[in-house]
Amino acid sequence: MPMMQPQSRSRLWWRIIPIGIALAVVAYQFLGAPQFINPETGRTARLGLSEQQESALGMQGFREVTAQARLLTSGPAYDQVRRVSGRLAAAMSDTVNFDWQVAVVDDPAQNAFCLPGGKICVYTGILPITKTDDGLAVVLGHEMAHATCHHGAERVLHQNMTQTAMLGVQGSFADLDYQQQRTIMGLLGAGAQYGVLLPFSRSHESEADLVGLKYMARAGYDPREAVGFWRRMAEASGGSKQPEFMSTHPLHETRIRQIEEWLPEVMKERPAGGQVER
16 A cells, blocks of 8 residues: 655645634534523523623614614504513513513514514514414414524524634635635535524424414413414415425424424413413
8 A cells, every 4th residue: 555645644634634623613612602401392502692692682683673664552463462472471481581572563574573582573464364362372482482492592603613614624625726615615505504504493493383382372372273374374475485405494384294293282281271361
């Protein structure tokens, strides 16, 4: 077997050292990140932001959205969002200590979200699809669960770790010409996107679905309404969809199937009588 030439060994080390340094930094980022044990699922997550940083970013985003939007401060839509979000917040674990704030945006967009720290925005365009308090509880329970599960902070850590690893790989191929580097990084970037980041986002969506169902059940709403809501959302989207592996969200069919599997257990969370005051 021919011996490796010194020049070849030097080039091999040139490839390995930047990747090794990057992996060491990734390990440091992961092990040094604060842990969060989700009280609803038992899953342990590592977070890229402290609760104070999350809250500050959430408030900043909330102010930016509300400063540019036409807000409702009274009326049936405003009262409904306040009512449902309040009951959901009251049904959460004592470990959730958020300063909940709600904004109702007069806009036809079919949208709602909850920023870190409990800052909720609901666009009136989604209300014809939610139809009832139960339907709205599906949406708000899901969005509020994203915040209570600290999904944003967890994504920050994973994005930082992915970026660090990519920089290490880029350094190991610094001796190649620009076009070769671009090709390699493009392939690796696609692999990270479709193999790590997008599946990670879909798992967050599924966790928010499950936790949101638990919240709405404890608040006295009917989790079975989630199936009807997501069917209406599928109809509202006009049937347009991309392959699930290319999406940050599960397909509607996947989401409905998961919800139907969870319902027998989730329904046990409802209070006796199962009705909520209107």
